């Protein structure tokens with residue numbers, strides 16, 4: 001299948017490479033020259049404009065930083081430029097309103113579209129073990145599913161257009177709050193004189209157990225190897241967690257949902273990112289406690 005892929009950053013580069021490995025012909029575009037070079041090295045054919053990239057494509061995939069960029073790339077270079085009937089898949093994490101608006105515009109021009117944000121970080125993108133949560137009509141999802149499977153370990157239909165983004169921000173609101181709570185528990189345990197490995201051994205098998213503890217422990221040398229063991233380098237950046245919490249708070253505001261823990265998590269991540277920590281893994285917020 002010929003796939004046009006736009007946005008070859010930390011996530012998109014690995015995803016495009018996995019599509020090549022699965023036997024697809026990948027035409028790729030990014031604004032950054034080093035990203036194009038890396039894409040060529042992994043077997044993609046690169047182009048100098050997004051429009052050329054989507055010409056002749058049966059499927060277009062985007063992995064871009066935010067909703068404003070997604071809206072403009074689709075409006076200017078994808079819709080009306082990709083072949084009639086091409087399937088459009090946006091894997092970026094963006095606001096629900098932008099996801100719905102772009103899908104509606106695409107639908108009006110004869111394109112099926114799926115919003116399919118991902119869970120799993122850069123390593124999962126590289127290894128092809130992402131979890132995709134997809135929003136769109138059942139027929140569009142059925143078309144997208146085998147393509148997404150080449151890049152992930154799980155592909156789940158969340159509901160209608162925008163539902164993938166809704167699931168993503170609810171999940172990440174939970175993750176942000178649970179990470180802070182996990183950090184607090186370790187810091188309190190320390191103050192109370194507990195050995196942190198012993199506390200991990202207890203809590204990881206007791207009712208406080210959660211992913212932030214057993215898969216992503218924020219304490220160096222405790223639990224599995226995580227960004228904490230690499231001085232919080234790599235992983236999922238604090239700035240991206242803050243972006244997702246802001247999307248969640250905006251969505252909660254739109255529908256009048258009361259999310260006090262989410263609000264608190266956003267405020268704490270905002271303060272932490274504002275102190276120059278945006279580039280560190282989000283578990284590094286333990287340093288602020």
Ligand code: NAD
Pocket residue numbers: 006007008009010011012029030031032035050063064065066069073091092093094118119120121122235236237240243
């Ligand atoms: P990134 O900044 O590394 O990559 C984005 C790429 O898009 C860059 O290479 C940039 O040059 C390119 N780009 C920007 N504007 C463009 C345009 N108009 N045309 C073509 N290319 C353009 O970001 P990332 O970490 O790869 O994240 C991409 C998306 O995935 C974001 O929405 C992010 O929230 C989401 N996400 C990231 C992670 C993670 O761990 N990094 C995890 C899950 C989801």
